[in-house]
Amino acid sequence: xxxxxxxxxxxxxxxxxxxxxxxxxxxxxxxxxxxxxxxxxxxxxxxxxxxxxxxxxxxxxxxxxxxxxxxxxxxxxxxxxxxxxxxxxxxxxxxxxxxxxxxxxxxxxxxxxxxxxxxxxxxxxxxxxxxxxxxx
Amino acid sequence: xxxxxxxxxxxxxxxxxxxxxxxxxxxxxxxxxxxxxxxxxxxxxxxxxxxxxxxxxxxxxxxxxxxxxxxxxxxxxxxxxxxxxxxxxxxxxxxxxxxxxxxxxxxxxxxxxxxxxxxxxxxxxxxxxxxxxxxxxxxxxxxxxxxxxxxxxxxxxxxxxxxxxxxxxxxxxxxxxxxxxxxxxxxxxxxxxxxxxxxxxxxxxxxxxxxxxxxxxxxxxxxxxxxxxxxxxxxxxxxxxxxxxxxxxxxxxxxxxxxxxxxxxxxxxxxxxxxxxxxx
Numbered sequence: 001x002x003x004x005x006x007x008x009x010x011x012x013x014x015x016x017x018x019x020x021x022x023x024x025x026x027x028x029x030x031x032x033x034x035x036x037x038x039x040x041x042x043x044x045x046x047x048x049x050x051x052x053x054x055x056x057x058x059x060x061x062x063x064x065x066x067x068x069x070x071x072x073x074x075x076x077x078x079x080x081x082x083x084x085x086x087x088x089x090x091x092x093x094x095x096x097x098x099x100x101x102x103x104x105x106x107x108x109x110x111x112x113x114x115x116x117x118x119x120x121x122x123x124x125x126x127x128x129x130x131x132x133x134x135x136x
Numbered sequence: 137x138x139x140x141x142x143x144x145x146x147x148x149x150x151x152x153x154x155x156x157x158x159x160x161x162x163x164x165x166x167x168x169x170x171x172x173x174x175x176x177x178x179x180x181x182x183x184x185x186x187x188x189x190x191x192x193x194x195x196x197x198x199x200x201x202x203x204x205x206x207x208x209x210x211x212x213x214x215x216x217x218x219x220x221x222x223x224x225x226x227x228x229x230x231x232x233x234x235x236x237x238x239x240x241x242x243x244x245x246x247x248x249x250x251x252x253x254x255x256x257x258x259x260x261x262x263x264x265x266x267x268x269x270x271x272x273x274x275x276x277x278x279x280x281x282x283x284x285x286x287x288x289x290x291x292x293x294x295x296x297x298x299x300x301x302x303x304x305x306x307x308x309x310x311x312x313x314x315x316x317x318x319x320x321x322x323x324x325x326x327x328x329x330x331x332x333x334x335x336x337x338x339x340x341x342x343x344x345x346x347x348x349x350x351x352x353x354x355x356x357x358x359x360x361x362x363x364x365x366x367x368x369x370x371x372x373x374x375x376x377x378x379x380x381x382x383x384x385x386x387x388x389x390x391x392x393x394x395x396x397x398x399x400x401x402x403x404x405x406x407x408x409x410x411x412x413x414x415x416x
Contacts, residue, residue, distance in 0.1 A: 009283040016313030021311030
């Protein structure tokens with residue numbers, strides 16, 4: 001029998017790539033389930049991937065409580081990852097989160113869809129960085 | 137089903153006295169299904185003698201599965217006699233690509249200045265199919281394809297027929313960016329195709345020393361292929377895609393070294409050679 005736990009090659013390659021990057025990165029599958037975030041993302045998100053593990057879209061959104069810079073809650077579908085998955089296009093916006101360590105951080109988030117074909121999205125990667133770190 | 141190796145050399149056809157035991161023809165595996173259907177995996181130069189061997193009984197339908205379009209996997213098609221038979225229903229399956237269809241990508245190989253006949257003028261009028269990840273049925277077999285780690289759009293295949301399973305991943309570098317011993321199985325490229333296969337045909341082109349200078353080229357060492365087969369819990373591994381610069385003696389020396397260094401005790405491992413037949 002084929003192993004149903006087999007990941008799509010694009011997610012395997014995304015994890016391989018982001019695990020080697022110094023830029024924080026967050027990888028989700030086509031359903032928005034968190035599949036991986038890299039070591040560079042850990043201090044920004046306030047927890048390690050080993051602690052977080054796979055989380056469904058609603059679970060990770062609840063975990064980091066994403067808001068706009070004015071503090072208004074941003075629905076999952078309007079987050080950069082939500083737009084990338086839903087519309088199959090790259091997108092960017094500032095997002096305020098509360099890390100697993102309880103600290104509030106203002107981030108810039110760019111999400112890229114993983115599209116083997118124009119009509120197929122198998123996942124997405126979000127790259128992000130702290131705005132304060134850039135400004136200050 | 138019965139599988140027969142018609143070519144197991146990688147990259148470049150390499151005939152000559154130093155490759156006579158394992159063969160110099162590039163990738164081609166014929167699979168005769170229980171219901172009599174013929175599936176062909178890749179069209180390296182091995183497909184030419186395969187076609188000649190069937191001259192007296194050309195199948196009405198042929199399904200050719202291309203893992204990718206590197207030359208050593210398509211170069212024999214131009215001299216495969218059934219390809220030129222208008223009575224043959226010819227289906228070509230291959231990996232999807234982001235921008236151009238399979239036929240469009242293959243067509244330049246069948247056009248001047250590389251070849252005098254255009255693909256559109258081939259008498260069998262082949263029908264092209266880009267594989268999807270969902271399994272499908274051909275004859276008595278269930279076939280499944282998945283994208284695997286190899287430069288450019290490349291897939292491996294799994295064929296299940298009559299209770300037997302073949303997994304075919306001739307060009308594959310699963311160890312790229314992954315420790316095959318420790319990584320969770322779901323994160324190993326193509327492992328879903330190879331899981332519990334009766335026969336796994338897998339890339340084993342390099343020695344460990346050679347691989348150090350060829351990381352990212354899309355191929356595996358023999359020890360990595362053995363580790364991969366063990367993680368897949370395959371019953372039998374056939375090492376494939378022999379380097380064109382390796383002589384028979386070198387292959388046997390590499391194989392002995394790989395058997396010493398890799399833990400493959402649970403897997404029956406052999407070097408692939410032309411004419412090798414597997415009844416599954």
